[in-house]
Amino acid sequence: MARPRGKKRTAAQAAADESSKPEAVAAESSKHKAAVKEPAVRGRDKRVKAEAEDFPEKRNLEDLWLSAFPVGTEWENIDKIKEFNWNFQNLEKALEQGGVLYGKTVYVFASTESQRLDVNGESKIVLIPVVVAVDCPFPPSDKIGITSVQREKKEIVPMKAMKMAWVPYVPLKDRLRRIDSLKTKIFTLGCTQRRCVLKHLDIERVKKFDYCLPYYMPLNPPDEKYDTVVDIIYPLEPPIVCDFDWDLDDYECFADDLVEEEVLPEDEKEKFKMFVKERVRERKIELKQAKEARKKAIDDMDPKKKEAFENIKFYKFYPVKTPDTPDLSNVKAKFINRYYRDAHYLM
Structure with a gap:
């Protein structure tokens, strides 16, 4: 009996059989992964670079002025502070190496001043943020004044009565460190009163926040x-x-x-x-x-505290001029408030 003849394999069948071997499968898989991985890496690098260009690196003390509660500003007007992209690089430079406040213990509080300014050719009332830095190794005060022409009585109350306190400020580069290892020399006047709770408070209590002024009792x-x-x-x-x-x-x-x-x-x-x-x-x-x-x-x-108060210094900072903000050169004043009086230095 004649033996059956084997069928000839086509080139396609041969290639399929060869590719089914474990070694071939592994090699093909590696090639495919490499082909997919390379463009993905290149695409991610481009995306990271684009994001870096869109979001420039933040300065170490960039949000310092925003960390200080704008004392005495009416609650409904606080958001108006963000109407302009204010810049306080003068405050930052004063606290950085080579600055007049570098290495010193400072207590920072903020407030606002309403002024009529030229904004793109139009006369407009602008709420200007102002920052005061107190150069003193001790807190200048633990009290708040509550006063206005609408109130007959003027009160001096503990800060905690208005949910305010001096809070350590942590520069950006130190925010990933352990809190207990930080030794900051910058403190801001903060307020823990939540705005969402105001509607549940009586009007007199809410208005007290509008009339608050940082209090200071001078030796003289x-x-x-x-x-x-x-x-x-x-x-x-x-x-x-x-x-x-x-x-x-x-x-x-x-x-x-x-x-x-x-x-x-x-x-x-x-x-x-x-x-x-x-x-x-x-x-x-x-x-x-x-x-x-x-x-x-x-x-x-x-x-020691008396000696510190004898040498205390007040620095008043206005925002620096930028293309995004109105000119403040004609409205700057040394006067801080009825308790602090005038600043020693106008920045």
């Missing part, structure tokens, strides 16, 4: 020219809001002028005079008590 008494002026809010509809200087103003003439201006009714004149005299009496008592409290505080003060 303030300029006496401020000590003879009293704020008057006489309860009428609308209320009479004015200042009375008991050294310069006469009670009778002062009331007559208001009557002539039709601000004060004639039949309220005597009541108004008595009201002003009572406010002056209260103010004189406040000044006497403040003088005694200052003297006692200085007498009881630790010698």
Whole structure:
């Protein structure tokens, strides 16, 4: 019987049989992975490079000014601070190597000033963020003042009563380190009051935040020219809001002028005079008590702390000029507030 003849394999069949061998499969798989991997790596490198160009590296102290709560700014206006891309590189440079505050212990607080400025050819009210750096090895104060022309009484309360405190600031390069290993010399005045809770608070409590001012008691008494002026809010509809200087103003003439201006009714004149005299009496008592409290505080003060307060320095920073922000050169002022008075250095 004739033996069956084997069928000839085609080239395609031979290639298929060869590729089915384990060695061939492994080799083919390696080639495929290499072919896929190489363009993926190149694509990722391009993407990372593009992202780096879109998001430049942040400066080490770039968010320092934002870390300080803008004390005394109305809650509904806080977001207006971000209307412009403000830049405080002058503050950053002052704290970096070679700067006037480098290596020193500083306490930083922020506030805002409303000014009418030219914005792209249009006159506009702008809320300008301002930062004050206090050069002192000790906190300048643990209290907050609550005051405004709308409030008859001025209060000095502990910071914690308004949920405020001096908080250590951690520069960007140190934020991955253990907290207990940090030795920062920069502290910002922070506030832990959450805005979402405000709607559950009474109006008087919410308004207190609007009237807050960083408090400071200087070793030397303030300029006496401020000590003879009293704020008057006489309860009428609308209320009479004015200042009375008991050294310069006469009670009778002062009331007559208001009557002539039709601000004060004639039949309220005597009541108004008595009201002003009572406010002056209260103010004189406040000044006497403040003088005694200052003297006692200085007498009881630790010698090292007293020496530090004698050499304390205030630096007031405005944002630097950039193409994205309005010109502030004509609105800069050394005045900080009624407690800190004027800054030693305007930056």
